[in-house]
Amino acid sequence: MxxxxxxxxxxxxxxxxxxxxxxxxxxxxxxxxxxxxxxxxxxxxxxxxxxxxxxxxxxxxxxxxxxxxxxxxxxxxxxxxxxxxxxxxxxxxxxxxxxxxxxxxxxxxxxxxxxxxxxxxxxxxxxxxxxxxxxxxxxxxxxxxxxxxLGVRLRPDADRMVFTTLPGDDEEFRRLALEHGLRPGRYVVLHPGASCASRRWPTDRFAQVGDALVERGYAVVIGGVAGERDLADAVRGAMRRPAHDLTGRTSLGGYALVLRHAALLVGNDTGPAHLAAAVGTPTVVVFLSGDPVRWAHPGPRHRVCRVAVGCNPCPHLTCPIDFRCALRLPADAVLSEVDRLLW
Missing domain, CATH: 3.40.50.2000 (Glycogen Phosphorylase B;)
Structure with a gap:
């Protein structure tokens, strides 16, 4: 072979x-x-x-x-x-x-x-x-x-997540950090996007978490790809405190370094949660329709926020009923997990 x-x-x-x-x-x-x-x-x-x-x-x-x-x-x-x-x-x-x-x-x-x-x-x-x-x-x-x-012998750390940066990623991060005054370990990334609506926690609740983080002394960065601009605008519009919006402004490697230097990622069950785990950043991940058994990363640095409502996890891209898995999860529950990691 x-x-x-x-x-x-x-x-x-x-x-x-x-x-x-x-x-x-x-x-x-x-x-x-x-x-x-x-x-x-x-x-x-x-x-x-x-x-x-x-x-x-x-x-x-x-x-x-x-x-x-x-x-x-x-x-x-x-x-x-x-x-x-x-x-x-x-x-x-x-x-x-x-x-x-x-x-x-x-x-x-x-x-x-x-x-x-x-x-x-x-x-x-x-x-x-x-x-x-x-x-x-x-x-x-x-x-x-x-x-x-197929015969591959696995090493003890075989399940360790990894991410390799490329030339230019460091310079991109330094430019963004200087432009926004981001200090490593003193900001938290909010990622309100996800590929399907059934995995998106309401933006007003992300805004509540963002305001609470600013009150705790952390800068807040909103991240995402360009197609998630409406979600980022909704979070910023609902926040009472200022936030740095990097939505659509980073390459994949640049965003990986934004996450690597963050104190924490708070986001939905979607790709950046895995990217954060790969670069060693603690995460608080909101699971709605998704299955934490399949997708949540293990260990005390990765916290799951979820309300069991009898029908989740489910395969629906958009909730066909009342989206109870999202609406029954308050911001305070997510903030409780955030505080477990930050304090």
């Missing part, structure tokens, strides 16, 4: 960050491998930070049954040609419990296939290189179990 394809067509920052420890373990165990990740082209900025573990990105054109993006059938023949030109020795399905991902893996022309065996997948169903999807594990350990099943 020399040429390996990792089929991981996910777009979420958290999804790929939680895959990273397994890819790091694979590289440590077999540094001679050439590793190609098959995923969406817009993930290239994140994969650039994984240059020690990943040799190349092969852009994925989509496929029926892979929900992240509509498929581009006209691009499929070229994609298959590029995949088969690489003559993969092994193609690993690391997407999850989805038969369509197994179908994609089977079409790459690799000598051998393995990884997650999705429920309902029938081809190669007896191959020992496949692992029944480990639903009860944390997301990091799901992927570690996958490479372990």
């Amino acid at each position: 020399r040429r390996v394809a990792l089929v991981r067509p996910r777009v979420g920052l958290g999804d790929l960050l939680c895959s990273w420890p397994a890819w790091r373990a694979l590289r440590a165990f077999r540094p001679d491998l050439r590793v190609t990740v098959i995923t969406w082209p817009e993930t290239a900025p994140l994969l650039a930070h994984m240059r020690r573990e990943v040799d190349e990105l092969l852009p994925f054109p989509g496929f029926p049954g892979i929900p992240e993006r509509p498929p581009d059938p006209l691009a499929w023949p070229r994609f298959l040609r590029l995949a088969r030109e690489r003559r993969f020795d092994l193609a690993i399905q690391t997407y999850g419990d989805n038969p369509a991902a197994n179908e994609v893996t089977a079409r790459l022309g690799a000598t051998a296939r393995g990884g997650f065996r999705a429920e309902g997948w029938w081809r190669d169903e007896d191959a020992p290189t496949y692992l029944a999807y480990p639903r009860e594990e944390h997301e990091v350990w799901r992927h570690l179990r996958c490479v372990e099943h």
